[in-house]
Amino acid sequence: MSTTGDPVQKAKSAAAASERESVVWPHRHLLALEDLTADEIRLILDTAEAFEDVSTRSVKKVPALRGRVVVNLFFEDSTRTKTSFVLAAQRLSADVVDFSAKSSSLSKGESIRDTVRNIEAMGVDLLIVRHHVAGTPHLIARNVGCCVINAGDGRHEHPTQGLLDIYTMRQVKGRIEGLEVAIVGDVANSRVARSNLHGLLKLGAEVTMVGPTTLVPRAFEKMGARIAHDFDRVIEQFDVINMLRIQRERISSNVFPSLQEYSRLFGLSAQRMKRAKPDVLVMHPGPINRGIEMAASVADGANSAVLRQVTNGLAVRMAVMFLCKQAAEGS
Amino acid sequence: MKTLLDEKGIRRTLERLADEISASIPRNCPVGVIGIRRRGDELARRLLPMLEARGVREVAYGSLDITLYRDDLAEIGPSAVVRTTEIDFDIEGRYLILVDDVIFTGRSIRAALQALIDLGRPRAVRLVVLVDRGGREYPIQPDFTGLRTSSDSQHVTVYLESIDGADKVEVQP
Structure with a gap:
């Protein structure tokens, strides 16, 4: 193992690394990439790199979200995105609950606000939301104390x-x-x-x-x-x-x-x-x-x-859930 | 601020540690040196050629990030930085040398052991630290220690050239 190398290159990459370290993820929610800075996006990508190997090793789990509860709140059908979020949450050791919007009280006339507040009252840490109306995850984020991650809202963002x-x-x-x-x-x-x-x-x-x-x-x-x-x-x-x-x-x-x-x-x-x-x-x-x-x-x-892309989706979603949850702990 | 070790002191200490470590390695057992990021891995990288110079053959090298295993994630909040763990060899059955710069409460080592166990079942894990500053909260002790501070819980800072621009160990009285 050699520690020598181009000193200029070494200094450059060290500077880039320490620069990145000064970037702190401040958001409890991930609602849209439009709201993020370039550094924040890079921080997610870099963090995802560290999660990539979790899926390939002997024990496919890290304890970072142990004892936390993740709820999938999908008002629109989705198989792969939902599965990807479930697996990502499980690999972080979180407990995962699927809330099927079709069979819920929403079909009995309850408002979204009441629904999410009721779900949150059960002790939820992260809500993964998909809805056919743009802006619904934002509405939910304004009404709950837990983290909200947008899994697709109308024609707005994913x-x-x-x-x-x-x-x-x-x-x-x-x-x-x-x-x-x-x-x-x-x-x-x-x-x-x-x-x-x-x-x-x-x-x-x-x-x-x-x-x-x-x-x-x-x-x-x-x-x-x-x-x-x-x-x-x-x-x-x-x-x-x-x-x-x-x-x-x-x-x-x-x-x-x-x-x-x-x-x-x-x-x-x-x-x-x-x-x-x-x-x-x-x-x-x-x-x-x-x-x-x-x-x-x-x-x-x-x-x-x-x-x-599908494989990388897991690492990226693990990184997003981890960063949002850490930001919530800090506030 | 008092300097406990300068560049030469760090090198000498690592040479002595390499003597002790190489004498402890069982015959015909594959060896892995794993440093805890972000200064343990640099020390592990320096120990590698020293062990090879003492006849230890085919030593694998890896770096371990313990952030996801820490027990204080809730306290450190958004300042937690997750880095990659780079262990490209199978730790199953290997004699592992786990390297960190400073041991204090023992909690980092607890996290590192859990992280290692999730990768497989090593034959043994031995702990090497450059500085032991006392103050243990868990029953975890190093097998090879470079230096002990004179009294418990003095704040010790390790600076390494590739990260901090210079090699030294300082203590705040």
């Missing part, structure tokens, strides 16, 4: 998905600054797109929203993104292509000419992949409509980080 996407990009590409990232598909209706955009811009990436005019409105330019409606003309410039899921319920509406046409113009086919950089990183938040937004051969190909 911060932990944005973080795990950015984490995966940094892991594979080694940096975020200067990366050319495309977000392709139904951008207008996507909370994943918004969280990616806010996080990536803060860390210095260039983000291009790609899709038909009906799904990629001009408003995104004001948020700092570039806009492109011809995928083939711009595809060669990207280091990362993040494909969004096409929600089938929107396909019948007039924003969508036809599935075939969408797939032909914006789907990531094997043919279209040939125009991209050879080392382009292909991502998708799942679940994939194979053959529509992405060809099966691309989803399973060497450039695909789809399964890596």
Whole structure:
């Protein structure tokens, strides 16, 4: 084991490390990446690195949240995000309860405020909230004393998905600054797109929203993104292509000419992949409509980080829960 | 502020510790040196070539972060910094040398032992510290001690070149 090395490089990395140490995570809640600073996002990513090995070792648990209670409060169906949060909480040794909104008293007319206050009264430390109305996690956060983590609110944000996407990009590409990232598909209706955009811009990436005019409105330019409606003309410039899921319920509406046409113009086919950089990183938040937004051969190909994203989601969610809980202890 | 050890003193102390440690290692037993972050791992890194110079072969090196195992997480709140644990070898059946800079209450070592046990079942764990400042709250004692402070609970600070820019051990009376 050698301790020698380039002294300048060593001093630089030491300085970066000590700089990072001065960043303290101050937030009890994680509601949106738009609210965070670049340093705070980096702190989450760095902390997640330390949680990565928990999933691969002999005992897949650390005692950091022992005796704490995490409640999953999902007002909208979700399998993978919920499972990811459950596993992440369990690996931190927390007790986890699933609160199914459909079978709850909400269907009997109780307000959200009353529901969350009742749940909190049972001694809850962290609430993981998903709701189809934007801003609901914020409303809940104002009404409870425990930590609230947004697991997706309407078309607003899905911060932990944005973080795990950015984490995966940094892991594979080694940096975020200067990366050319495309977000392709139904951008207008996507909370994943918004969280990616806010996080990536803060860390210095260039983000291009790609899709038909009906799904990629001009408003995104004001948020700092570039806009492109011809995928083939711009595809060669990207280091990362993040494909969004096409929600089938929107396909019948007039924003969508036809599935075939969408797939032909914006789907990531094997043919279209040939125009991209050879080392382009292909991502998708799942679940994939194979053959529509992405060809099966691309989803399973060497450039695909789809399964890596799922694995990284655990480490990122562990880091977020740990940091929010520590901030709550401090206040 | 009194200097207990300077650069030369630290090096000499580590050499002596390496003598004692290498004499304790059972024959034909794989060895791992694991330092507790953030100064124990630097000391462990320095001990490694010293052990090899004394004929200990194939010593694995690792660094351990104990933040997630601390019993005072609720008190330290947002200032808790989680760093990576880097132990790229199987600790199962190994003779482990656990290294820390200062032992005080014994709580860090308690946390480190729990963290190690979650990684597997070592053959034995031996504890090495540069300074023992007394003040134990748990029944945990080092096997190899560089230096003991003269009276209990004096505040001891270890500075190491790669982290703090210089090598020294200071004590506040």
